[in-house]
Amino acid sequence: MPAPTAFMAFSSALTGFSLVELFGTGVADTYYDALVHILSQATVDELLAAYEPGGEAGLPRLLAHPLYGPLARNVIKLWYTGSWEQLPPAVVLRLPVAPVDNVPRVISAETYLEGLMWKAIGAHPMGGKPLGYGVWAEAPAGHTH
Amino acid sequence: MHKLEHYDVVIVGGGIAGAIMAKQLSHQQQRVLVLEAGAGDPTLPYDSYLAYLDEYYRANIKVPNAPYPDNPNAPQPSVLDTAPIAPPVPNTAGYFVQRGPNSYGSDYTRALGGTTLHWLGTTLRMLPEDFELHSRYGRGVDWPISYDDLLPYYEMAEREIGVSADVEDQQFLGLHFSPGYVFPMHKIPQSYLDMWLTEKLADLQVERDGQAYPVRVVSTPQGRNGMPNPAYNNGEGYVPVGAVGRPDLGQRCQGNSSCVPICPVQAKYNAWKTLAAANPAYVEVQTQCVASRVLVDGSSGYITGIEYKHYDSQNSGAYTTHVARGTRYVLAAHAIENAKLLLASNVANRSGQVGRNLMDHPVLLTWALLPEATGPFRGPGSTSGIPSLRGGEFRANGAAWRVEIDNWGWNWPTGAPYSSVDQLVDGEGRYGADLRQRLNAIIQGQVRLGFLVEQLPDPFNRVTIDPDYMDRLGNYRPVIDYTITDYTSAGFAAAKQVSDAIYDHLWATDYTSYSPADAGHVTYRGQGYSYRGAGHYVGTHRMGTDPDTSVVDPRQRSWDHPNLYLVGCGNMPTIATSNPTLTMAALTFWAARNLLEDIAADKVLAGAELSALAE
């Protein structure tokens, strides 16, 4: 399913990466599908609906919410690592999440390679997208000596 | 299942040791059978390597064995199975039965190609003084051969593995090279972090046992492809060996930063390269064949066959039993599996030393945040080290170590960058641009040192077998007894002091923490230290000059069975401070030479008998 605009805006605000960067990963739809699969369409819609009115300015409040907070943090980690992290028991109790879906796992080889954390730290995923021979000898990007 | 009724040589194990044997013997027209316990297509198709890579990408916990699936018919240890041990209750969570009291923290791989599939590729030579530990410092034992004896074989091993290093950097603590020698390839560029540390630590001195030592950062020889040195081999040069089945790939290290557990392009050496270079007309490799017993003729002492269990599928424990026969035999199944096989067969053990003197490099990790960005998570796992304290008079009192400078931040001790994301998101509630920047800032400052601490041969550190603990095919599981002695702990204490001095000197914030809940934890003089395993299994069938105290003779042949050679790190009498595989590979070239010499001697004998008959 194509990731809806609301999900992308939400993701951008959560991750600190622009829409262009998020689309550039090529796995936005994969994440949206994974979320819908794990949490159900209704829960994802509810989460996005909780975000929309406040937008970015409302994020601190949303992240403090007992249900939406943990879900939003899992969305961040999904984008950053390409993996699903197990939701805490208190959250699972309130949601129709199947235990088999809530196991920690890498969504796919592609999402592993597209994890935003690698970009954030000025590196590349371990085992993929190598920078080339000897680049490790150079000063890190943005470094002023 | 094997094809011929009789081979010249039957080799057990398709790792680097077995592969070197197969290569050397097959190029001398010896018919060789390699029995390999694990899975793997003997034709080594490139696609099957890619399947390991995909497995790695999708693995949730990227431990060294993550790309190489568990195989209940040829089980392998996993670092995830280690835990503190409360004797007398053993830790039986994984393949090993660990009786402790300390935890043995290392794994190995049972698949065609063996553990070099996930090794890091550090290829240091031993120091000359390491061969004389007992006569110099009254500790451990001496080797029956010297550094100079091994020197030509080191050169063969460096060619086989494809070592990148500069001789100029490696002449320390008595290490010397043949006149005019250069390594096949120039040194791998040192990381930005290495160079930063070189500059900052240039004026630092540390003390051990009242003597001052410099803290010198030196490039590390590595078994990964760099720039060929045109001066190699008297000006003949060297052509880097690329990926098996895709030789255009992996001619240079590209900085994939995943050498452990898998180099995506095979720029890093693995034993497939040596297997692929054997003479195919003379080598037969059979996988899914687990050697279970070495058969011996009671009166002559000659080995008569290798009994093995062949399974069709990893999904079922069904197997058939066969016997492979040859004129000579080589066990190359890894230090633990070799010892297990000998014990299960009751062979080669007149000395009672089989399985004993098991060692590793317990690795003391320390980690800190630097005041500057140094660009971690780029490049090979380690490109430099601090070898200044690998040798010295202090070895009379406490273990030596080498320091590995790591290029992957806190990945090993804390699981960064994953753990850093968790900490910032869950722990500190960060998100958005602030999260992105903060993550960059903390990762960029991450530095991690590893002290590979020496252990002494100790007869009570050992692998044994016990019929109560069998695997699915009815083969023995290794039972491990392991104690970290005070000699090694003294090395931990000295290592931590030096680490403190380094971090202080760098104005770094030390985040090292050790907990009794860690799998490997010891207390020494009131301080707790946690160590990890290095994967350096050494000493389980050591060589020596006395058949009463050693398992193989200086030529690497069993004292008890004239047609049996043992190869692998099990032959090494001490572990010293270098990662063992280069030295073991050198010994294996030496063993291959000696085995060929035995064959030639037999021919002369046979010829003499023939001419005697003719007369």
Ligand SMILES: Cc1cc2nc3c(=O)[nH]c(=O)nc-3n(C[C@H](O)[C@H](O)[C@H](O)COP(=O)(O)OP(=O)(O)OC[C@H]3O[C@@H](n4cnc5c(N)ncnc54)[C@H](O)[C@@H]3O)c2cc1C
């Ligand atoms: C994480 C890690 C990193 C390492 N990094 C380095 C490094 O940087 N530098 C270094 O010097 N060393 C390193 N090592 C150690 C190095 O990998 C080993 O020393 C080396 O692989 C040993 O070679 P081997 O051929 O004796 O055994 P292996 O490579 O383990 O090969 C043994 C083979 O025998 C097969 N086998 C086992 N049992 C049987 C049986 N019963 N029948 C038939 N076949 C059998 C196995 O399946 C395997 O294929 C590392 C180890 C680990 C775990």
Ligand code: SF4
């Ligand atoms: S840094 Fe990358 S390319 Fe180089 S050896 Fe390691 S995994 Fe292979």
